Amino acid sequence: MLSHLRELIAYRNLLYNLVLRDLKVRYKNSALGVIWSLLNPLLMAVVFSMVFKQAFGGDLRQYYVFFLVGIMPWNFFSGSLMAGTMAMVNNAGLIKKVHFPRELLPMAAVLSNLVNFLIALIVLVIFLFASGLGLSIHALWLPVILATQLIFTLGLALLLGSINVFYRDVLMILDIVMLAWFFLTPVFYPFEQFNSMAGLNLGGVVFEPARVMRWLNPMASIIDGYRTVLWGNTSTLGPVSMAPDFLLRTFVTAVLVFILGYYVFWRTHKLFGEKL
Numbered sequence: 001m002l003s004h005l006r007e008l009i010a011y012r013n014l015l016y017n018l019v020l021r022d023l024k025v026r027y028k029n030s031a032l033g034v035i036w037s038l039l040n041p042l043l044m045a046v047v048f049s050m051v052f053k054q055a056f057g058g059d060l061r062q063y064y065v066f067f068l069v070g071i072m073p074w075n076f077f078s079g080s081l082m083a084g085t086m087a088m089v090n091n092a093g094l095i096k097k098v099h100f101p102r103e104l105l106p107m108a109a110v111l112s113n114l115v116n117f118l119i120a121l122i123v124l125v126i127f128l129f130a131s132g133l134g135l136s137i138h139a140l141w142l143p144v145i146l147a148t149q150l151i152f153t154l155g156l157a158l159l160l161g162s163i164n165v166f167y168r169d170v171l172m173i174l175d176i177v178m179l180a181w182f183f184l185t186p187v188f189y190p191f192e193q194f195n196s197m198a199g200l201n202l203g204g205v206v207f208e209p210a211r212v213m214r215w216l217n218p219m220a221s222i223i224d225g226y227r228t229v230l231w232g233n234t235s236t237l238g239p240v241s242m243a244p245d246f247l248l249r250t251f252v253t254a255v256l257v258f259i260l261g262y263y264v265f266w267r268t269h270k271l272f273g274e275k276l
Contacts, residue, residue, distance in 0.1 A: 084157025
């Protein structure tokens, strides 16, 4: 394992070039180029705010900020999964001809989306200050939340990217799953909305929707984490601190998903050249 880690470090320049290549391909022949990373969340905030504000956010203060804080990390997550799932298939020629650590491909897919996410944060910071919220001391939680999301996303990208080599239906299934996942994640509505839902009684055991979401949907906790430290919640007038126990559980889940994804990837990567 240590020798493989040293190999990954030795190929860090290749990782950098793969990320740079992905970014160039994304904005190739685009008149605005990387500016789209700034415009995309802004335009989405305008459109989605008009659509969802009355239905889900009529009583929420600064709904455009509320929405931006949710949609940006979600776009990073969904974009990374889609690109990571296709990373091996799209680079079949490279895999067959060149020796290098194969996990660099899904890593590059995730990191290129991370770059776009970090650029888009400029828009969010501008909106935070324009709305009077600014950045509080609670924003210091952001690196921890981002690291948790990065670990979780990379684990899924490794898992799905390796499975997609053998079963090309994965991407089509993922399209449907991501749509359902989007609506089950508090992107355009507050997490507290789950608290108002009645619990499900199964055999005398009551399952509370909020608790189920915390345990079974890590992205719900991650996006709620971003929103808590940057916007607040429905019972506050501004950002508040994260609940460490919620974040710890999500971090542990992210690490377990990463271990699973890397294990599946490691067990199958030697067959990629043959299957591709």
